[in-house]
Amino acid sequence: MAELEEVNADAAHAFKAYNPKVFCRAFMNTSIKSDAITNNMAETFNGYIINARTKHLIYMMEDIRVALMQRLVNKRKEMEKQNSGLCPRIQSILDKEKAKASNCDVLPSTEHIFNVRYYLDQLIVDLDAKTCTCKKWDMMGIPCCHALACIFFLNHEAEAYVDECYKTEVYLKSYAGSIPPIEGERHWPRIEMKIDPPPIKVGPGRPRKSRIRDPFEDPKRSGTLSRHGMEMTCTLCKTKGHNKRGCPQKGVIQPSEPAPKKARGRPRKETKPALLHPTMVLNQHPYITQFQLNQHS
Template sequence: MADYNEGLEKFAELNVDAANDFKLLRPELFCRAFLNPAVKTDAITSNIAETFNGYIIQARTKHLLYMLEDIRAALMQRMVVKRQAMMKATSILCPRIQAKLEAEKAKAAECEVTPSFEILFNVNYNLDQLVVNLESRSCTCKKWDMLGIPCCHAVASIYFLGKEPELFVDKCYYRDTYLLVYAGSIPPIEGERHWPVASMPIDPPPIKIGPGRPRKNQIKDPYENPKKFGSLTEQGLK
């Protein structure tokens, strides 16, 4: 919240009207300062849904049965590939999570730790003083609470006790948990040539095709830069 309020003050210094309009957009619905820490993510976009949408974009143009078959085959293979890739990992954490933790370890060297109790610490970092609670796994910066990955302040406190930060990462990021998620499999099925013949017609209802070429790509903002994904142009903006 301190970062949010500080950023809002800087925003108001640039343009008061824009800052007031921003508040009317209900920032508690999309700003990280208001996210529920129980979710263990800091994502504020729908990128994960768009990624899967792009994953099946070719299958979506096909007939219903063939679309489902393409999706089934792609997911069947994906389950095996993901499981095999994770089985090669040697750490107790998933590789990407381990990389994020290593980045926090590097910043932890700049933290100054003052113990208050075996589980409570004051940490000074970049002229800021924060409180770390190892029992509740929380920090004033809320990064540990939100992600489940110890922040640099928590890592410094953990090192002060002579323990390993990997043991304080949320269980959802463990390699064993990942393998349990992908432990199942999608069974293979025979092709259409081997299907039993039905005695009753089971054709789908007729499809009414609208005029024009079917849309495949995402509908973009009118001012979005077509050459740079996710960036807006200044043309026509006030």
């Protein structure tokens, strides 16, 4: 950011105006153990209830209740089968970092502070504070390869340094609750007071199923933004701000010829024409006499 402010102070001010704490990892709060900067959680749940959203309000809520009720039980059963103290996905991430730890050179400074050399980089690891210069351990709560090298240097277990939120016990506590079942509409209590449902107002057009897209998002390719806001470069005068169609020097500068396209496939070998015997020529062209063939030879 300091280098950006020296080059263009307005660009740095505009970047900070977009609240980088919600999308830039350098400004995020490290107490929240997550490096996700997208809204995938909301998009996933939206796809999870996409069929229920098309129904009436009561039946929509009933479908969502039944789906969540079953999901809580299934997730709890799957985690109870795990023998490891960590969640399976966290354990796989930790195993990948363990493979990289062999490339680190550990230099102890104190009992819990180390200097780690990783290829051409040099970092500081504090096991008590659970911090590393790369900030990966600070943000995710999973020890990076630099921290794992220090943990192995002390002959400690790597799983003991993983944040508590990734433990199997905490996962089971999160799914310990349950949604109670409900009787069907036939068994609901009846009352004497007549209650009419609110009037249903049907809007024009087909009900929306997909999410509201960004105004500059490409409708054909989901998740891809258009080239809006990008500064174009002219291929004639090499000046930014316009293209060759609106170039002021369009008739003055001759466009450079494009490079010839390479032929597809293997180049064909040149074959020399085969020499035919005079008798073969006479057989193919019966109107040619032997005298004309001798003169041509």
